[in-house]
Amino acid sequence: MAAAFAVAAALSLTACGSGDSGSDDGSAVDKPATVEKQKKGGVVLDQPFEKPDLTLTDTHGKSYDMVEKTKGHPTLLYFGYTNCPDICPLTMSNIAVAKAKLSKEERKKLRVVFVTSDPKRDTPKELGKWLRGQDPSFTGLTGDFATIRAGARSVGVSLEPSYKKKNGDIVSTHGAQLLAFSPKDDKAHVLYTEGNATPEILEKELPKIIKGETP
Numbered sequence: 001m002a003a004a005f006a007v008a009a010a011l012s013l014t015a016c017g018s019g020d021s022g023s024d025d026g027s028a029v030d031k032p033a034t035v036e037k038q039k040k041g042g043v044v045l046d047q048p049f050e051k052p053d054l055t056l057t058d059t060h061g062k063s064y065d066m067v068e069k070t071k072g073h074p075t076l077l078y079f080g081y082t083n084c085p086d087i088c089p090l091t092m093s094n095i096a097v098a099k100a101k102l103s104k105e106e107r108k109k110l111r112v113v114f115v116t117s118d119p120k121r122d123t124p125k126e127l128g129k130w131l132r133g134q135d136p137s138f139t140g141l142t143g144d145f146a147t148i149r150a151g152a153r154s155v156g157v158s159l160e161p162s163y164k165k166k167n168g169d170i171v172s173t174h175g176a177q178l179l180a181f182s183p184k185d186d187k188a189h190v191l192y193t194e195g196n197a198t199p200e201i202l203e204k205e206l207p208k209i210i211k212g213e214t215p
Contacts, residue, residue, distance in 0.1 A: 041192075041201045042180060042215055048187035049179065051075070052151035056115065056143035059128030064141055066113065066151075067186075074210040075111040075181040077188070079152050079159060081118035081172050082130040089134070091178060091197050096135040098202035106210050109183070112138045115152070117159045117174040119145050155179055155188060184212035 051067050058064040076095060080088030095112055102110070114131060116122035119142045122130075127140035142148075149159045157175035164170050178192040190209065192202070205215035 041196055041205055042190035043193065043196075044190055044214055045188070048182075048185075048189045049155040051181055051186050051188075052077075052154045054115070054141070054143075054147065054151040056141040056148070057124055059124045059131065059140045061124050064139065066141070069139075070111045070113065070181070071186060072183055073111045074109055074183045074206075074212070075113060075186075077113050077115070077155070077179045077181065078177075079115050079117050079148070079157050079174055080176075081116050081162075081174070082122050082126055083118065083170065084172070087176050087194055091176070091194075092131075092134045092138065094197055094199045094202060095178075096138075097199040098206055099135065101203045102206060102210070106207060107137075109210055110206070113141065114138055115141045115148055117148065117152070118162050118170075118172045119143060119148060120162065121170075156191075180209045182209065182212045189214055 051070065054066045056064055056066070078088075078091060078095075080091070082088070092114060099107060099110060099112070112135070114127070116127060122140075122142050124140070124142060127142055131138045131140045145159075145161060152159045152175070155177075157177055157179075158173070159175070160173040162170055162172040176194045178197045179188040180190040180192070181188045190205075208215040
């Protein structure tokens with residue numbers, strides 16, 4: 001598991017700034033290491049990740065146990081925040097576009113979970129409003145930052161507490177990995193980074209992931 005963590009943590013870390021200017025505080029992406037295969041698509045991990053043991057609050061204000069609620073379902077997991085000016089809405093939009101191309105049965109099986117990295121601002125109401133603009137079927141979760149951060153770290157995603165810059169912009173630094181969990185063993189064998197989570201790639205690979213296959 002340590003090797004898988006190192007791979008995912010090294011892949012992508014994005015600092016997003018949001019405020020009146022909607023500025024971006026920069027991003028850094030390093031080459032992955034110790035992977036079984038990398039191509040123009042998802043990165044296949046040599047050691048899969050277990051689903052994070054997270055019980056948070058969904059957009060209806062109800063408790064949501066991620067392990068239990070998504071058990072046996074192909075699941076996409078992403079950590080981000082609703083005030084993100086770029087990568088977060090783009091990633092979720094890409095998923096929504098690709099999901100719309102799936103068959104009705106495939107869409108029924110797929111679970112998409114968005115966990116906020118900025119729980120101070122992302123209330124259940126705000127999360128629900130934002131996700132309805134992407135896809136009403138997406139699940140949004142919020143809660144205690146320390147709990148969310150621990151869950152993210154368990155799958156190699158780095159999160160840092162948001163802070164306010166002198167110009168008033170609020171910066172939230174978070175890993176930009178999209179993890180895909182197989183319905184066969186509930187483990188993430190594949191992850192996508194900012195550059196390869198495109199609608200075209202997801203449309204091509206999601207049907208295989210939904211079947212429990214490695215794309």
